[in-house]
Amino acid sequence: MATYQPKNILITGAAGFIASHVANRLVRNYPEYKIIVLDKLDYCSNLKNLNPSRSSPNFKFVKGDIASADLVNYLLITESIDTIMHFAAQTHVDNSFGNSFEFTKNNIYGTHVLLEACKVTGQIRRFIHVSTDEVYGETDEDAVVGNHEASQLLPTNPYSATKAGAEMLVMAYGRSYDLPVITTRGNNVYGPNQFPEKLIPKFILLAMRGQPLPIHGDGCNVRSYLYCEDVAEAFEVILHKGEVGHVYNIGTKKERRVIDVAKDVCKLFSLDAEKVIEFVDNRPFNDQRYFLDDQKLKHLGWSERTAWEEGLKRTMEWYMSNPDWWGDVSGALLPHPRMLMTSVDASEETKAMISYSWNSQNNTVASTPVNGEITSSTSTVTYSHIK
Numbered sequence: 001m002a003t004y005q006p007k008n009i010l011i012t013g014a015a016g017f018i019a020s021h022v023a024n025r026l027v028r029n030y031p032e033y034k035i036i037v038l039d040k041l042d043y044c045s046n047l048k049n050l051n052p053s054r055s056s057p058n059f060k061f062v063k064g065d066i067a068s069a070d071l072v073n074y075l076l077i078t079e080s081i082d083t084i085m086h087f088a089a090q091t092h093v094d095n096s097f098g099n100s101f102e103f104t105k106n107n108i109y110g111t112h113v114l115l116e117a118c119k120v121t122g123q124i125r126r127f128i129h130v131s132t133d134e135v136y137g138e139t140d141e142d143a144v145v146g147n148h149e150a151s152q153l154l155p156t157n158p159y160s161a162t163k164a165g166a167e168m169l170v171m172a173y174g175r176s177y178d179l180p181v182i183t184t185r186g187n188n189v190y191g192p193n194q195f196p197e198k199l200i201p202k203f204i205l206l207a208m209r210g211q212p213l214p215i216h217g218d219g220c221n222v223r224s225y226l227y228c229e230d231v232a233e234a235f236e237v238i239l240h241k242g243e244v245g246h247v248y249n250i251g252t253k254k255e256r257r258v259i260d261v262a263k264d265v266c267k268l269f270s271l272d273a274e275k276v277i278e279f280v281d282n283r284p285f286n287d288q289r290y291f292l293d294d295q296k297l298k299h300l301g302w303s304e305r306t307a308w309e310e311g312l313k314r315t316m317e318w319y320m321s322n323p324d325w326w327g328d329v330s331g332a333l334l335p336h337p338r339m340l341m342t343s344v345d346a347s348e349e350t351k352a353m354i355s356y357s358w359n360s361q362n363n364t365v366a367s368t369p370v371n372g373e374i375t376s377s378t379s380t381v382t383y384s385h386i387k
């Protein structure tokens with residue numbers, strides 16, 4: 001099988017959870033690749049997630065929005081990007097029940113801007129689009145065969161609907177403009193760096209504080225969980241061995257009920273599950289199960305390595321060592337959090353990592369000089385060469 005060799009990779013959303021592990025892994029394993037991260041530093045992000053890469057010469061961080069066509073075009077050209085790994089998205093289902101327009105803007109329009117920039121610049125050799133198992137909608141409880149990559153997309157909540165919408169655009173740009181696209185659809189991921197609005201870090205932080213663990217509905221919904229390092233490895237494999245035009249599920253056959261996840265967390269903290277678990281109102285709609293056929297990616301040579309017990313223990317140890325990674329997250333620990341989706345201001349320490357910061361009002365770039373301080377707009381960018 002031919003192996004693809006990227007040179008300059010733009011990774012979107014890598015101040016967030018999964019893509020930070022992917023970016024750190026690629027920076028570490030491939031010093032010959034240049035890795036440019038583009039992230040708008042939304043509420044769930046943290047530049048500290050990229051600490052392992054920050055001093056590497058092949059790494060650059062750019063603060064900005066994927067929905068800014070000028071910025072994206074500028075980056076593709078000035079950084080000679082040949083590969084995009086597109087993770088940036090609004091990702092929390094609970095938020096999508098509250099403010100779904102933000103999901104349309106970021107997940108569909110943002111993806112469209114990236115695709116259009118690929119079309120006009122004409123230099124992209126791989127566009128890896130990161131989607132989710134949720135686009136298939138829920139699987140019957142008694143189904144024994146998982147959704148395979150050609151299964152119908154039947155999303156059930158605004159989050160998954162916007163992810164499915166973005167996929168349609170990716171597919172269309174592949175067909176209409178020969179853009180070399182690959183799409184992934186993954187099961188749930190857990191591990192260090194995950195913002196605690198998501199189930200596992202939320203349970204761990206609540207258990208650390210001795211607070212009740214809230215379960216939506218009866219807790220019998222089933223989910224499949226992969227450890228973040230295994231998923232980062234899956235993206236490494238897909239980047240090099242994935243076939244253009246194909247979709248790859250990133251899945252595991254191992255499923256567990258939400259209530260069993262809560263019980264496993266209680267066990268790690270020696271808590272009495274009967275006393276600590278609290279049943280709360282269910283979501284407006286809560287898919288029973290997402291069950292994937294995981295064979296296609298296995299044929300590329302990937303399989304999960306980390307056992308659930310080991311991954312959960314490592315995750316717990318990381319949150320115990322880093323209890324204040326995001327500062328005050330009490331709002332995220334509510335049973336049904338609705339975050340105000342505004343960007344975070346980078347601290348002085350982390351500002352030093354930013355290579356460019358984009359001012360969309362006047363299309364100017366603030367760049368970081370060698371001493372690490374951000375200067376105000378130092379260069380105006382024009383795009384006379386882009387139609």
Ligand SMILES: NC(=O)c1ccc[n+]([C@@H]2O[C@H](COP(=O)([O-])OP(=O)(O)OC[C@H]3O[C@@H](n4cnc5c(N)ncnc54)[C@H](O)[C@@H]3O)[C@@H](O)[C@H]2O)c1
Binds near residue numbers: 014064106163185
């Ligand atoms: N977490 C999971 O279990 C899971 C499972 C399957 C698929 N996915 C998909 O993987 C991707 C990453 O998920 P995650 O959980 O790591 O996400 P996350 O919420 O932790 O991080 C998302 C990142 O994207 C950035 N971002 C959002 N909108 C942006 C925009 N308009 N411009 C620039 N940056 C923007 C945010 O600042 C944040 O850093 C998403 O596309 C998600 O749909 C996640």
